[in-house]
Amino acid sequence: MQYSDEELVERFGAGDEESFKMLVERYQDRVYHIVYGIVGNKEEAEDLSQEVFLRVYRFLHRFKGKSRFYTWLYRLTINVCLSAKRKRKNEPAKIFSLANPSEHGDDPGEIELADESLSPWKILQNREMAEKIKSAINSLSEVLKSTFVLREFEELSYEELARVFQCSRGTIKSRLSRAREQLRRKIEPYLNGAV
Amino acid sequence: MSCKKWKKKLSSCLDNEVSYRERLKIEKHLKSCQACFNQFKQLDRLHRLVQSIPPEKPGPGFYERLSERLSQKKPILKKKLLGWRYVWQLSFPRVGKIAIAVSAVLLLSVSFYIWRSSISYEVNIKVFEEEYLRSQQMNSFAGELALPAFLEIK
CATH class of the missing domain: 1.10.10.10 (Winged helix-like DNA-binding domain superfamily/Winged helix DNA-binding domain)
Structure with a gap:
């Protein structure tokens, strides 16, 4: 059965863990793509995408349904990315720059073009x-x-x-x-x- | 309007986020201004190039890795639902719930209407019977009073 985002949120709020899994599977690629677009590093994109869903898991009860679920999720995604960037500003040695992606394992060879x-x-x-x-x-x-x-x-x-x-x-x-x-x-x- | 102002509008024009009227004005300007036209073309190319880059996807087993991290955390649920409320919450999608609720309301309304109409029918019969008997009594009483008086006059 295909549930809407809002139904899955409601079911998860009622204790149905499977609904959370369905939400993750529905949005993991999009969240990862956004995070990667912002941080430009695969390893970090994976870590931050997981952080996004961890926050969804913990704070989904705060979603009141006044807006669409994905706008709430994307706001959360942006917040996670921005706070990670702020944290990294305090650690200059670990700053990642897309200008030198090979330092972090993202060599140009990995990029597939359309x-x-x-x-x-x-x-x-x-x-x-x-x-x-x-x-x-x-x-x-x-x-x-x-x-x-x-x-x-x-x-x-x-x-x-x-x-x-x-x-x-x-x-x-x-x-x-x-x-x-x-x-x-x-x-x-x-x-x-x-x- | 200066070219600087037109150039600021090119981005939203590209996204189709301008009114039809404004779009016509921009198109008219682009026909007469080569610099703005070139810039619009470049923005369009930029958009197409960005769109051509395939989306990045997370590696396989994303949810499994997430599950491991999740096992250390517990969600803050709105409420614990038990018994029939749990079944109600989880068994039907929203559309199904609405259909069930509407059917229940309709069924109740029809039942109430039938019940009301049967009650009021009984009451009417009773009232009618009482009225009839009362009118009969009144008639006989009036006859008793009027007949002797009528005979006396005669």
């Missing part, structure tokens, strides 16, 4: 290009990066983003505009070269 027959952009055949984009995304400020990642990876509407970040639609509009402008400037030569 099926070329699906992509009109030949330039994506170049792994260096994908790395450039990831590196550019990683160089954005945390707030801009989180907003950009949720918009591009999860295709959340401005209304949903405003709910996740608890700000106005205008703020989201401005953040995305700034994020894209910064990215555009960083990889401009590649953008001009693409056919």
Whole structure:
């Protein structure tokens, strides 16, 4: 039987552990993808994704059902990523930079590009290009990066983003505009070269 | 409007988060301004490139690893449900619960209506009978009084 997110939340609240498992399986890939987009490191993305679901497990009773479950989950995801980043700022030796991913085991060889027959952009055949984009995304400020990642990876509407970040639609509009402008400037030569 | 202001709108235009009217204005400007048009094209390419990067997925056994960490923590449940409430909470999806609730309300309403109409019917018969008897008594009483008086006049 296919339950909605809200039904699974309700059942978990009533003590049904299986419902929690179903929620995890439904969202683990999306949460991981968002976290990876923000932290840019597989090992850390796995750890933080698990941290997200641990918090879901502990604090799901706080979800009142006023918004959709996924906006609540994504807000939690962003909070986990931002607090992890803040913690790491206090540990300079462990700061991870996507600019040097090989130091952390994420060598460019691990990146798979989309099926070329699906992509009109030949330039994506170049792994260096994908790395450039990831590196550019990683160089954005945390707030801009989180907003950009949720918009591009999860295709959340401005209304949903405003709910996740608890700000106005205008703020989201401005953040995305700034994020894209910064990215555009960083990889401009590649953008001009693409056919 | 200066190009700087138009450029700020390009991102939301790309996301289709502008009104139809505003979109028309932007398109009109892009036709007449090469610099803004180029920038819009670049933003569009950027979007497509980001979309072309396949999503990263967690390694296999994600839930199992999570379970290990979960075993050390316990959820704070809203309430412990016991007996029929537990069955009610967990046995049916929400739609099923609504259907059951609506059916129950309908059944109760119909039962109540039938019960009311049968009661009121009995009451009406009784009242009718009482009224009838009373009117009969009144008639005979009026006859007794009126007849002698009528005969006297004659």
